[in-house]
Amino acid sequence: MTPVTYIVLGSLALATLFGAAFSWRRHSLLKLIIKTASTALLAVWAFMVGGPLPVVAGLALSSLGDFFLEADEDDRFLLPGMGAFFAAHVAYIALFWTLPQADQSWLILAALSGLILSGVLFIRWLAPWLPPKMRWPVFLYGGVILMMGAAALRLDSAFLPIMIGALMFIASDVILSTELFKHPDGAPKRPLPSIALWFLYFGGQALIAWGASPITD
Template structure:
């Protein structure tokens, strides 16, 4: 097995392990943090070893930093949530730059329709969530804008990058569910099991598809 596939296999093992054992739990300590952060860090290593674009490697590495901050957020919410959002914001900037340079689909009228639907749905969702955001309103609105930009660009990619497009849509869906967990859950209530399982499954599956699809587009 080549080094890049070893890194990918290790990443998927850690991602599934976190999904099965920890994604809905607030406890777990250092091991939980290492497994969560390592799963996306190894995706970045896979992309690097496989000769993927540097913007892909940067997006995955920044996502790993975001995972670290959000893992620490469970211990000190006031300290780590904003840095976590900042890391993911920069990850989406890297993905936007990456997607901008990839081949695009031509002549399909469904693409602009899907782009408009995604943008309107995202803006409507952010407005609906707004009363629950408090002092996080501006950071959340900024983050919403950047992830919607990433999603809109992913929708225009050539069909050979279908895995990337699907991964990006999964990432957007994951963040929509996560926002409910972060901002509408009553104070002191433990994370809900089903939404937590959906968040990590969509997020990590999406990241894995983006990593694989950008390195190995369909012929």
């Protein structure tokens, strides 16, 4: 096997291990390493196969966000983590706008309207549980991830993996924000939401990387 194959298999193996055995457990150095390495290796893979720079940057920034979110148990690095993911979404938006777009149709307009309406309603529903200092960061983050999803939905059907990946990414953030802000403080993570969150998140990232890389040509 080539080094590229080893890298992508290593990323998938670490991601599977994290989701199946670590995603709901308390913070630890081992958990931090496995989580961060899985997305970092995905960024390395995208770079080695000639993936667009925004995809490599988006994956690398997401790996940095993973590091911040797992760095401690007190959520002191929650804002830096959100900032890293915010920048990752900006990178993805920049890429999606350069890719071929689908012809406008009622189906695309309906999908875009449904995505934006659902996002606004979810953020409105979540708002009462947000700490005051987190309200504007969450609102801004919600806006950028909806822009990322909308940009993906406008793509030509040849980029279906990217569309699916973007929606999976959004779904993972819905679970994450619900667990972070609506779940009681200090309560242990719940296994099923944690597992679903991780595989939606990593799977979405992998589909975006795969869909944007020359290997799909």
